[in-house]
Amino acid sequence: HRDIKPSNLIWGEDERVYLVDFGAVQNKAVSEMTFTVVGTYGYTPMEQFGGRAIPASDLYALGATLIHLSAGIAPADLPQKNLQIQFAEFVSLSPSFVAWLQQLCEPAIERRFSTARVALSALESGILLSSSTLINNSGQGGLFDLSVPVPEEIQGWNWGAFLLTPFWLVSNRVWLGFLAFVPIVGVWMAIALGIKGNEWAWKSRKWESIESFQTHQKRWAIAAVITGISINLIFWHMGILLLISTLS
Structure with missing residues (x-):
C-alpha cells in the first residue's frame, strides 16, 4: 500500500475498518522502472524514502497509525530517539502492547516484524520475536507485572543488591527493597533482592539499553565484592588482635 495512515482508514456501517486510497500501489504497478517516493511523513519508514518498500514498511505505517490513534498525537509530533518514535x-x-507497537515501528528492518502474519502471531501470543530483538521496555510495568517480558540476558543473581542493599536501592530505584531493614523480614528481602534484583531494577527505571544495564550492575557487583572482602579482612584483623591480646 505504501501510505497507511489514519486518513486512509474508513469506519464502515458494518463496524469494520476499511483501507482506502490504493493510488501508491497502482503507481508502482504501472512501471517497474519508475522511481517514485510515496508515503506520508511520520508514517513512512526510512527505507521507503530510499525507494525501497516491502511488506514490513506497511507494518511500520500501521504501527505509527495505531500510535496516533492511541496517543492522539501525530507520530511526526512525538519525540524520537535513534529514529524510534x-x-x-x-x-x-498495557506494557506488552507497547512493546509490540515498538517492534512494529522499529527503524531497522531486521528488527521489525517481517510480515503481518508474524506480527499478528506475536500480538495474539504476547511473545516478541526473541530476547535479542526485544525492544527496550525497561521502566514499564510494576515489579510483579508478569506481562512485561524481561530480557534473558539480564537475569541472574545480583551481588550489588544483596551486599550493598541501601546504596543499590537508591541507584536502581527499587524502593520495595527497603523492607530489608525491617526486622525478621529483612533477611528474606535481602535474599529476594539477590534473586530478583536484576528484574526489579529493569522494571523500576528506564535504561538506555541492555548493555548499559549490565554494565551498571557489573559495577555494583565489583563494588560489593571489594567491600565484602574489605569488611572480612577488617573483622579477621580485629579477631587476630583480640586473640593475641587474650593469649598474652
Missing part, C-alpha cells in the same frame, strides 16, 4: 508516556496501554 517515543510514545510510551503518551498512551495508556
